[in-house]
Amino acid sequence: xxxxxQNPRHLVRRRGQEARLxxxxxxxxxxxxxYRQLPEEGxxxxxxxxxxxxxxxxxxxxxxxxxxxxKEGPSILRIQQVVRGDSAxxxxxxxxxxxxxxxxxxxxxxxxxxx
Amino acid sequence: xxxxxxxxxxxxxxxxxxxxxxxxSTISxxxxxxxYRQLPSQGxxxxxxGLTSNVNNRMASLAIAEDRKSSTLILHRATLRDAAVYxxxxxxxxxxxxxxxxxxxxxxxxxx
Numbered sequence: 001x002x003x004x005x006q007n008p009r010h011l012v013r014r015r016g017q018e019a020r021l022x023x024x025x026x027x028x029x030x031x032x033x034x035y036r037q038l039p040e041e042g043x044x045x046x047x048x049x050x051x052x053x054x055x056x057x058x059x060x061x062x063x064x065x066x067x068x069x070x071k072e073g074p075s076i077l078r079i080q081q082v083v084r085g086d087s088a089x090x091x092x093x094x095x096x097x098x099x100x101x102x103x104x105x106x107x108x109x110x111x112x113x114x115x
Numbered sequence: 116x117x118x119x120x121x122x123x124x125x126x127x128x129x130x131x132x133x134x135x136x137x138x139x140s141t142i143s144x145x146x147x148x149x150x151y152r153q154l155p156s157q158g159x160x161x162x163x164x165g166l167t168s169n170v171n172n173r174m175a176s177l178a179i180a181e182d183r184k185s186s187t188l189i190l191h192r193a194t195l196r197d198a199a200v201y202x203x204x205x206x207x208x209x210x211x212x213x214x215x216x217x218x219x220x221x222x223x224x225x226x227x
Contacts, residue, residue: 043217103161
């Protein structure tokens with residue numbers, strides 16, 4: 001039973017390019033959460049999605065960032081026109097739903113470097 | 116969201132028990148207490164969670180105060196691999212999103 005898979009593990013982009021980060025949740029999990037961790041800082045919630053729906057995007061920057069979780073395929077976090085300040089580790093977590101019987105499973109993250 | 120207070124750092128010796136405290140005095144009745152840890156250069160890892168009763172699993176034990184305003188994560192025999200930042204997070208299963216809100220956590224150092 002594979003865990004949460006994130007790819008790529010490392011991504012280098014030049015300023016102004018687009019970054020696409022993928023997250024495949026655990027089998028049977030339909031809830032995905034994205035977090036960002038800036039260098040030497042804590043984990044910040046970005047967005048919570050269920051299949052084909054954005055439930056809570058209160059932590060997403062208003063511009064350049066978007067997320068989706070289609071019916072088929074992984075969840076995608078998209079950053080357009082990247083800037084140096086977007087350099088960070090991006091983690092996703094998945095859960096089977098809003099029950100009280102489980103924790104959340106995190107992926108190993110994508111480390112984005114903007115040069 | 117309930118606020119938490121944890122020591123910034125703690126030290127332990129290998130093979131000794133470690134008690135990591137967390138104060139969450141504003142916790143609501145429907146909040147579960149989750150603990151996660153983050154090893155260097157890795158994603159967060161679920162450790163344990165509970166509501167009112169003490170909980171045990173293969174990784175740790177969770178002792179929850181009777182008034183639920185504090186809890187303690189217990190690592191029974193610390194190993195070098197347990198060196199990590201430990202986060203105590205109240206999660207509201209009665210809310211709309213039950214997202215995890217990470218604080219600054221406790222950096223645990225384990226000495227050989």
